[in-house]
Amino acid sequence: MTARISVRREISLRTREGLYGYGFILPWIIGFCLFTALPLVQTFLYSLNNVSVTATSISLNFVEWANYTRALFTDPNFIALLIGYAIETLVSVPIVLIFAMIVAIFLNQKFRLKGLFRVIFFLPIVITSGPVIRELSEQGAASAPGVADNPAIAEFLAQLSPSLRSPIEYVLTSFILILWFSGVQILIYLASLQKIDRSIYDAAAIDGASGWETFWKIVLPSLSTVTVVNAIYTIITLSHFSENRVIRYIYAQTYDVQGGIGYASAMSFIYFGVMIVLLAVIGFALLRWARKSSV
Amino acid sequence: MTHQVFDTRQAEAAAARARREQGRTHLLNHPIATGIRGFLFGNRAHRGLVFTLTLYALLIAIGFVYLQPLLFMFVTSIKSPADLLNPMVQWVPTELFMGNYERAFRVLDYPNTLLASIMISVVPSIIQTGIASLVGYGLARYRFRGKRLIFLLLLATFIIPPQNTIIPQMLTYRDLNLLGNPLALILPALLGQGFRSAIFILIFYQTFISLPKVLEESARLDGATDLRIFLTIAVPAAIPAYIVSLIFSTVWYWNETFLTVIFLEGGVTTLPMQLSSFTQAYENLYPPGTVSITERLNEAVKMSGTFLNILPLLVMYFVLQRWFVESVEMTGITGE
Numbered sequence: 001m002t003a004r005i006s007v008r009r010e011i012s013l014r015t016r017e018g019l020y021g022y023g024f025i026l027p028w029i030i031g032f033c034l035f036t037a038l039p040l041v042q043t044f045l046y047s048l049n050n051v052s053v054t055a056t057s058i059s060l061n062f063v064e065w066a067n068y069t070r071a072l073f074t075d076p077n078f079i080a081l082l083i084g085y086a087i088e089t090l091v092s093v094p095i096v097l098i099f100a101m102i103v104a105i106f107l108n109q110k111f112r113l114k115g116l117f118r119v120i121f122f123l124p125i126v127i128t129s130g131p132v133i134r135e136l137s138e139q140g141a142a143s144a145p146g147v148a149d150n151p152a153i154a155e156f157l158a159q160l161s162p163s164l165r166s167p168i169e170y171v172l173t174s175f176i177l178i179l180w181f182s183g184v185q186i187l188i189y190l191a192s193l194q195k196i197d198r199s200i201y202d203a204a205a206i207d208g209a210s211g212w213e214t215f216w217k218i219v220l221p222s223l224s225t226v227t228v229v230n231a232i233y234t235i236i237t238l239s240h241f242s243e244n245r246v247i248r249y250i251y252a253q254t255y256d257v258q259g260g261i262g263y264a265s266a267m268s269f270i271y272f273g274v275m276i277v278l279l280a281v282i283g284f285a286l287l288r289w290a291r292k293s294s295v
Numbered sequence: 296m297t298h299q300v301f302d303t304r305q306a307e308a309a310a311a312r313a314r315r316e317q318g319r320t321h322l323l324n325h326p327i328a329t330g331i332r333g334f335l336f337g338n339r340a341h342r343g344l345v346f347t348l349t350l351y352a353l354l355i356a357i358g359f360v361y362l363q364p365l366l367f368m369f370v371t372s373i374k375s376p377a378d379l380l381n382p383m384v385q386w387v388p389t390e391l392f393m394g395n396y397e398r399a400f401r402v403l404d405y406p407n408t409l410l411a412s413i414m415i416s417v418v419p420s421i422i423q424t425g426i427a428s429l430v431g432y433g434l435a436r437y438r439f440r441g442k443r444l445i446f447l448l449l450l451a452t453f454i455i456p457p458q459n460t461i462i463p464q465m466l467t468y469r470d471l472n473l474l475g476n477p478l479a480l481i482l483p484a485l486l487g488q489g490f491r492s493a494i495f496i497l498i499f500y501q502t503f504i505s506l507p508k509v510l511e512e513s514a515r516l517d518g519a520t521d522l523r524i525f526l527t528i529a530v531p532a533a534i535p536a537y538i539v540s541l542i543f544s545t546v547w548y549w550n551e552t553f554l555t556v557i558f559l560e561g562g563v564t565t566l567p568m569q570l571s572s573f574t575q576a577y578e579n580l581y582p583p584g585t586v587s588i589t590e591r592l593n594e595a596v597k598m599s600g601t602f603l604n605i606l607p608l609l610v611m612y613f614v615l616q617r618w619f620v621e622s623v624e625m626t627g628i629t630g631e
Contacts, residue, residue: 017437020521024433025445027426028496031486035464036452042463058466106354111347119616120358123365125543126612126619127605129550131570135601136364176360187619240456242553250458251553261462268459275456 047265067266077249078267082274084166085246089238089278091167092178096234097227100182104189105219125183130242133177181237185230192226193219224290231282239275246271372396372599379595392595399599402577403569409607412549412565419480420544423489424537430487431499432525436511453493457553465557475562480554490551495540502536503529542611542618549608570604573597 022029047067049060071078103121107114153172157165171178196219204214238244250271254264366386371379375392434442468474473482483489487496506529514524530537552567559565569576577592612619 014438018439021433021437021439021442023521024437024525025430027485028430028445028487031483031488032448032452035483035486035488036448036455036460039460039463040455043459046462053466103357106350106357109350111350117354117358119613120361122616122619123361123612126546126608127365127550129567129605130552131567132550132601132605135570135573135597136368176364179357179360180364236454240553242551247456247458247553254462264458265462268456272456272459275454279454 043265043268046262047269049262051261051265053261063262067263068270070263071267071270078246078270081246081249082271085239085244085271086274086278087167088170089235090282091171092181092238093231093234093282095171095178096182096185097230099179100185100189100230101223101227103182103186104193105215107186107190108193121186122183124180125187128180128183133180133243137174137177181234184237185234188226188230188233189223192223196222221293224286224293228283228286228290231286232279235275235279235282239271239278368598368602371595372399372602374595376593376595379593395595395599396603398577398581398596399603402573402580402596403566403600403603404564404576405566405603408564408566408569411563412567412607415477415480415555415559415563415565416545416548418477419484419489419548420541422481423484423487423492423544424495424540426485426487426489427492427495427540428499428530428533428537429525431496431501432503432529434496435500435503436508436529449493449496452488453491461554461557468558475559477559477563479558480548489544490547490554491544495544498536498540499533502533506532538618542615545611546608566604566607570600573600 045060048062048064050063050067052059052061107118107121157169160168200218201214204218209217241247246267250264250267253267254261370386370388372395373392374388375390375394378388378390378392381389434445465474468476468479473479480489484492511524511528514528515521519527549565550567552571555565556568556571559568574592577596581592583591
């Protein structure tokens, strides 16, 4: 008898806990439905229609996949922008990751004026906004100093094939911009570096490991998981950045007579798809490496 | 006694002999050489000079890369029109010219847009932080079905690009007559869907899950309600997470232009919004046909505008820099 009561109480306690849990996250669930799920479905519907918006109403004209085929096969700009975006992301992510890791390792050392350098290195977190970046790159302040306008380099670039030239040119002209996207990643690396137990370094030093070996055998493997996190973060910030050319094109098309909301929605979904593919490719590659190195 | 003295002498002589021998065979092991080597390349106790110098050189180089655009912005913004045209003047202007700032100040309508920016970034941030802590606490402290699904959807809200959801939202706001109203940003924040809300929810999840449960359990035995436990025990314990979230949220809302332009256009004008239409605003205020050539829009004025735009953030950053720099360590965000 008592056993049965306690079982029932146990169950009711668990239900109670569950209900309270849902209570705490209820605002989020409502918000997810209203502000994420519903608009996402609506945007998908728009992408299958010709949408015309008047002052009072929205009229839909079902066109199946016409918006998608137009974006993929007819529009001369969209595919070029999309390929550019994919290449730029694939080039930027390793640069950001390597750079952030190096800076974090530096900042993890003991040296004088560390506070000052930390303040400088995290500055980009604060000021990286679309309009500021646009003004700066318009003035040419975003390229690697003295490199992009160097005649020898221009000569060298001119001899490369276009498929190779555009990524290199991109790196040269927006090198500082790429580095400016590393602020949060440095923070994350630094935090996980500080979680490494100091005694492991001492043990390695006693065993005669050099700094170089310590990096490859201890530091890098312990940063592997967080590298995946950083890679995802980098891809998403780069893809959502309001100065991203694909986003600007989609935005311009939304209000264009030729384009319209339906067409812009279709492009948004194609762009989203490409982003997912990039996330999957980079994510899986890094995850495999992380598994291998952490075992 | 003498015996002992003799002994030490003998030992000293032997040691000196050994040193001499060693010095002959391994010049590099001489104490002075070891000292110099240790000084340059480091030994077990401390880093060497070469390493330290390399470290500083790299740090300064990277720091310069980061500061160069800011420096460029500032130097250009105080150049007079004559300095701008003079190819000899690169980094050091001949005079401190404040005219650009005067004009940028007026073009940006600085007091009004600054106030709007502060409101548009601080109010949603406070709401977003509060809701994120509530959701993060719910996820960290309660067991319920579908938690994995919630995490998956949380990640989805972070990944889905804003332009995939923004058009229907905008049309709904238009029907509700909320376009241009700050509520258009506040409502999503109130329901946990603010700008990058997922990150803040995860920060709070990490924070609460790493706090000990004991205090909350004893409060529950004393008959406190769940909301009371959250407000009186969990919230005070998570103050650093609140501060960090508030700071980052404010900065990100401040810098966000994609959402604000679409939702607030025509109603509220923030600083970054005004900066994106700087050229147009300038020409409205100083029509190109009517002003002299030195008063035309030039890059010095643009850079003044840009600098005025980031100035409040810079001030905030230097006041609160400790919280930025140590934020991740304080909240332990880097978890799984």
